[in-house]
Amino acid sequence: MQTMKFAMPTKIFFGKNCIREHHDIFTLGKKALLVTGRHSAKINGSQDDVEAVLRGNHIPYAVFNEVDSNPDIPTVYKGAAAAKAEGADFIIAIGGGSPMDAAKGIALLACQDIAENDLFSGTYAEKVLPMIHIPTTSGTGSEVTPYSILSNHLAQTKSTIATPLIFPAYALLDPAYQKKLPVSITVNTALDALSHNIESALSIKINPLIGQIAQSGIKQIGECLPALAEGGFTEEIRAKLMYGSLAGGLCIAHTGTNIVHSLGYSLTYFRNIDHGRANALTIASYLHFIAAGAPEKVSSILSAMQFNNIEQFRQYIDQILGKKEDFTVSELQKYTQIALKAKNINTSLIAPDESAVMGFYTDSLLR
The missing domain is CATH 1.20.1090.10 (Dehydroquinate synthase-like - alpha domain)
Structure with a gap:
């Protein structure tokens, strides 16, 4: 018999209105940092739903919406600095693979001082901000992976942070947010x-x-x-x-x-x-x-x-x-x-x- 292993620390909710129906999970900390792209999370309504749930739970939040397609290393360091400055103790990623991958790097760097040369080493301390991921495209599956894929200009390719530390705590998938996706x-x-x-x-x-x-x-x-x-x-x-x-x-x-x-x-x-x-x-x-x-x-x-x-x-x-x-x-x-x-x-x-x-x-x- 073949031996097998399977581990998935991310708790998954799939279905219509799953954000509002599972509002209780948006209490991972005392202040959230929302990590999004420039516009899409506002356009498709997902960010409005998240903000409504946070207000209902009396959880303050800040927004880091500077993630472009194919996020790079400087972006995650900037996002981590924003998390620290805001005193955020958990992350909510909203969007496609770019905001979700960036959020993982931000969650790691907000807790650890890691030099850029060591960012993809695979050796990290056991410290990371907990995360909720809300995908609004159907592509990367980043909401359930231990990877953060970033543009690496020094290597002229994409490089991957790979560690179980950056599995999100929760993933909420609502296909309704893709209704107007081009x-x-x-x-x-x-x-x-x-x-x-x-x-x-x-x-x-x-x-x-x-x-x-x-x-x-x-x-x-x-x-x-x-x-x-x-x-x-x-x-x-x-x-x-x-x-x-x-x-x-x-x-x-x-x-x-x-x-x-x-x-x-x-x-x-x-x-x-x-x-x-x-x-x-x-x-x-x-x-x-x-x-x-x-x-x-x-x-x-x-x-x-x-x-x-x-x-x-x-x-x-x-x-x-x-x-x-x-x-x-x-x-x-x-x-x-x-x-x-x-x-x-x-x-x-x-x-x-x-x-x-x-x-x-x-x-x-x-x-």
Whole structure:
């Protein structure tokens, strides 16, 4: 019998009006710092609901709304300074992956003096501000992971703080906040969630329990693929996408991501391509590579999405991505060297060598 482990310290509430229905959990401390993007949390109503609950609980709060897409290291240090200045003793993250990832870095740095050179070391004191996370997109699953992914300008890529310390205490998921989410963001975040589930399913760290969760996430997102291509996002579709994102987060919390994310980081860092789109650009080539050695694994993934083969999947991805960005061979050679240095380069069921990594790029982006 295979040995397994599963740990999820985050308590999850999923459903309509879950913030107001679980108002009692917003008492993790005496003052909250709300970490958000520039505008979206106000536009979709999630921040108003959080503020109403805090006022009802007589909990004062401050707002740090300076998180941009792909938050960087200076942003989390600035947010930590704000938390200290405000005397906040717990964090509420509201938004997509960017505010949630930033919030984790802020929660850690608000309690510990960590030099930038040591930020990704993995060695930290047992001190962090407790967190509540409220995702308002269906992509990263950051509300249930121990990762904070930040743009690292020194390394010219994205780097990851990885520690169980930054698991949120609570995650509240209400698909209603995504009712007015633009189509492009809906598509790109869904592709990110899909890549999480697929990469986890094809990880050397997979176990039967995580495998079942990943398969369920792939199936739920698979049922939404026509809507992603054609539009028409019903309440049911939004709920399925949010479940798929949650499943992906639960999976990568245990397996991590693999080469698809490493490939995508350079596309995002150097070309400002949305993270989910960046993953999707190479994922069909990745499946083709894995299918050479583990065809049954890839077949199971494709079947869950109602595709008969990889080429059908590739055609679908090409359709929803539209016109691809132009790249030169020298660009892709540079990105290949960066990807080869990633920690997760060898976590796939089949580890790619330098030729395979360059092949992912050229097959996907120079076709």
